Amino acid sequence: MTRLDTVIKRLMAQRSCLNAAAETLGNMAGPVLELGLGNGRTYDHLRFLFPDREIFVFDREVASHPDCRPDPEHLFLGAMQETLVTAAEQLGPAAVLAHADIGFGGAEATERNVVALGPKIPPLLKSGGLVICDQSLDRFEGLSPLPLPPDVEPGRYHVYRRD
Amino acid sequence: MTRLDTVIKRLMAQRSCLNAAAETLGNMAGPVLELGLGNGRTYDHLRFLFPDREIFVFDREVASHPDCRPDPEHLFLGAMQETLVTAAEQLGPAAVLAHADIGFGGAEATERNVVALGPKIPPLLKSGGLVICDQSLDRFEGLSPLPLPPDVEPGRYHVYRRD
Numbered sequence: 001m002t003r004l005d006t007v008i009k010r011l012m013a014q015r016s017c018l019n020a021a022a023e024t025l026g027n028m029a030g031p032v033l034e035l036g037l038g039n040g041r042t043y044d045h046l047r048f049l050f051p052d053r054e055i056f057v058f059d060r061e062v063a064s065h066p067d068c069r070p071d072p073e074h075l076f077l078g079a080m081q082e083t084l085v086t087a088a089e090q091l092g093p094a095a096v097l098a099h100a101d102i103g104f105g106g107a108e109a110t111e112r113n114v115v116a117l118g119p120k121i122p123p124l125l126k127s128g129g130l131v132i133c134d135q136s137l138d139r140f141e142g143l144s145p146l147p148l149p150p151d152v153e154p155g156r157y158h159v160y161r162r163d
Numbered sequence: 164m165t166r167l168d169t170v171i172k173r174l175m176a177q178r179s180c181l182n183a184a185a186e187t188l189g190n191m192a193g194p195v196l197e198l199g200l201g202n203g204r205t206y207d208h209l210r211f212l213f214p215d216r217e218i219f220v221f222d223r224e225v226a227s228h229p230d231c232r233p234d235p236e237h238l239f240l241g242a243m244q245e246t247l248v249t250a251a252e253q254l255g256p257a258a259v260l261a262h263a264d265i266g267f268g269g270a271e272a273t274e275r276n277v278v279a280l281g282p283k284i285p286p287l288l289k290s291g292g293l294v295i296c297d298q299s300l301d302r303f304e305g306l307s308p309l310p311l312p313p314d315v316e317p318g319r320y321h322v323y324r325r326d
Contacts, residue, residue: 003231004208008174015167045167068166 010134013157014101015045016149017132021097021159022049030096030126031056033087035080035117040068042099056091058083084120093162095125100133110135125162133158173297176320177264178208179312180295184260184322185212193259193289194219196250198243198280203231205262219254221246247283256325258288263296273298288325296321 031054034043043064046055057070058080076083080102098121103110114135121131122142130146136158137143143160194217197206206227209218220233221243239246261284266273277298284294285305293309299321300306306323 002208002211003202003204003228004174004178007204008171008178011167011171011174015171039166041166041170045165048165065166 009153009156013148013152014042014099014132014134016152017157017159018042018045018049018099020149021130021132024130025096028096028128030094030129031091033058033095033098033124035084035098035100035102035121037062037064037068037070038101040064042101043070044068046099050097053096056087056095058087081116081120084117084124088120088123091124093123093126096129098125098129098131100131100135103134122162127162129162131158131160131162133160172316172319176311176315177205177262177295177297179315180320180322181205181208181212181262183312184293184295187293188259191259191291193257193292194254196221196258196261196287198247198261198263198265198284200225200227200231200233201264203227205264206233207231209262213260216259219250219258221250244279244283247280247287251283251286254287256286256289259292261288261292261294263294263298266297285325290325292325294321294323294325296323 032046032050034046034055034057037043037057037059043057054074055070056074056076058076060079062069076087100121102113102117104113118137118140122140131137131143134157137160138145142163144163146159146161148154148157148159195209195213197209197218197220200206200220200222206220217237218233219237219239221239223242225232239250263284265276265280267276281300281303285303294300294306297320300323301308305326307326309322309324311317311322
C-alpha cells in the first residue's frame with residue numbers, strides 16, 4: 001500500500017461517510033461544521049450534499065481554491081482549540097454534522113491535535129447529530145461509534161452519533 | 164461532480180496510468196522522472212512500481228513527507244523550466260518514464276506552466292519512453308498520444324510515447 005493508495009482510500013472513505021450522513025440526517029434541522037478547510041474540496045462536497053444548510057468552517061487561515069471559500073459570517077478563523085470554544089458559545093449545541101479531518105503527517109502531531117480538539121467537538125452538536133472524523137474519537141465522552149458504510153474499511157474513517 | 168469527486172477521479176486515473184506504464188515498460192532500461200514532488204505520494208508509488216530504477220525528482224523545494232524524500236543525488240531543486248534543461252544536459256535522453264503533475268488551481272497558471280515545461284520534457288526521454296501527465300501535451304513535438312487504461316476517462320490524464 002503506497003501513500004497514493006492510502007490517500008485514494010482515505011478520500012473515498014471520507015466521501016462515503018459524508019454521503020451516508022446526508023441520508024441519515026434527512027430533514028433534521030441544524031448547521032454543518034467543517035473543521036479544517038484546507039483546499040476546500042470537502043467543503044465543496046458538503047455544499048453539494050447540504051445545499052439548504054448553513055456550513056460553518058474552522059481553519060487557521062483561508063488557503064482554499066477561490067471557488068471554495070465561505071463568506072466571513074460562516075468562517076471561524078484562528079487556532080481551532082480556541083475557535084471551537086467560541087463557536088460553542090455563539091451557536092450552542094446546534095449542529096447536525098461535524099466533519100473533522102484533523103490528522104497531520106506525523107503521529108505525534110496528530111495525537112496532540114486529537115487531544116486538543118476532540119473534547120471541544122461534542123458541545124457543538126445537538127443530540128443525534130453526527131461526527132465524521134479521520135481520527136478515532138472513541139476516548140471522548142458524548143460520542144457513540146456508528147457502523148461505517150459497507151465500502152469503508154474499519155479504521156479508515158470514523159463516524160459517531162452525539163448522545 | 165464536486166472537487167472531492169474530481170480529486171478522487173484524478174488520483175485514480177494517475178495511479179492507473181502509472182501502473183499500466185510499469186507493465187508497458189517491462190525491462191526497458193532507464194531512469195524514471197517525477198516532475199513535482201509535492202507531498203511525495205506519487206513518488207512513493209513510483210518507488211513501489213520501479214524498485215530497481217533510479218528516480219530523479221524535480222521540484223522547487225522539498226515539502227514532502229519525511230518518508231518520501233529522494234537523496235540529494237536524485238533531486239533537481241529549483242524552477243523546473245531551468246532544472247529540466249540542466250537534467251537533459253546531465254542525463255541525456257535516457258529516461259523511460261516521466262510523470263508530470265503540472266496543473267495548478269487556475270487555468271491561466273496551468274497554461275503558462277504547460278507552455279514553459281512541455282517542450283523541455285521530450286529531450287529527457289529515450290525513444291519509446293513514456294510521459295504521463297495531468298495536462299494535455301498534444302501540441303508538443305516528439306510525443307505521440309497513447310490509449311488510456313480502460314478505467315480512465317478521456318481527458319482525465321494523458322499518456323504519450325516518445326517518438
